[in-house]
Amino acid sequence: MISRAAELLRESRNPVVFSGAGMSRESGMRTFRGEEGLWKEYSPEQLSSLSGLRSDPEVVWEWYKMRLITGDGIVPHAGYKALTFLQKKKGTLPVITQNVDGLHKLSGQTDVLEIHGSMRTASCLDRCGFFTELNPESLQDLPPLCPDCGAILRPDIVLFGEPLPHQVISRSYKxxxxxxxxxxxxxxxxxxxxxxxxxxxxxxxATVIEINPARTELPQGENVISIRGKAGEILPALVDMEENK
Ligand SMILES: [Zn+2]
Incomplete structure (x- = not known):
């Protein structure tokens, strides 16, 4: 299966990547479900909602700060490096990701479409136009406030009940x-x-190469090449094979 996938990849003129949570988990990104902390009595849905942010901004921001601190210690696995290499070699390889941790960009990839947003930036909840990069140091005092208008800031991820960012999703479909x-x-x-x-x-x-440890919801047919395994192991092998064919 990997050799067939390598052949398809080599022949492809317009390849695109679509990634999800499994890619991050392999690097050790956690979800903090049921962890101890200020947020332990809150459901992930509350912590990821606009109403939760408005009613308990300190608690919600404590949760994002913890995710950010942990995320800062995460080293992208070999699968990310393989994709970065492939992107440079192909000249074009847009990466559509459902992940909000920014690991694709951190690995040096460009043209990354974060359809659920990013936890590495924040903007003004009252939409005055203020926007900033986030790091644990900038979150000493919680909740962080907009220096321009005094409203609280929101993480730039798609919160529960919000639509996906229009431009990003429409380009993804294109x-x-x-x-x-x-x-x-x-x-x-x-x-x-x-x-x-x-x-x-x-x-x-299009032909789809799916790389996932378990079966996915995609139909199994001749246009779907299924490789069962970890991205951190399969992607380097695939790129290596594509390279040396
Ligand atoms: Zn503002």
């Missing part, structure tokens, strides 16, 4: 329509509406 190959990595393709992107690629005649 890429799905135009690509000849989509690599679907570390996702079971279950979270909608994001999951619609690989389905759109298939409907438009």
């Amino acid at each position: 890429l799905a329509e135009e690509c000849d190959l989509m690599m679907v990595i570390g996702t079971s393709v279950q979270v909608w509406p994001a999951a619609g992107v690989p389905f759109a690629a298939l409907e438009n005649g």
Whole structure:
């Protein structure tokens, strides 16, 4: 299966990557479900909602600060490095990701479409236009406030009940329509509406290479090459094979 995938990758003129949580988890990114802390009595849904942010901004920000601190210690695994290498070699390889941890960008990849936003930046909740990079040092006092208007800041991730960012999602669908190959990595393709992107690629005649330890929701057919395993192991092997063919 890997050699077939390597062949497809080598022949592809418009490959696109679509990644999900499994990609991050392999690098040790945690979800903090049930962890001790100020947030322990809150559900992830409350912590990821606009109403939660408005009613308990300190608690919600404590949670994001912890995620950010942990995220800062995360080293992207070999699969990310393989993708960065591939992107440079191919000249074009847009990366559509459901992950908010910024690991694709941290690995040196460009043209990354974060369809659920990023936890590494924040902006003014009252939309005055203020926007800032986030790091643990900038979150000494919680909740962080907008220096321009005094409103609280919000993490730039798509919160529960919010629509996906229009421009990012519309370009993702455009890429799905135009690509000849989509690599679907570390996702079971279950979270909608994001999951619609690989389905759109298939409907438009692209071949899909899925790299995931477990079976995904994608139909199993001749246009879907399934490689069961970890991205951190499969991607370097795949790139190596593509390189040396
Ligand atoms: Zn403001």
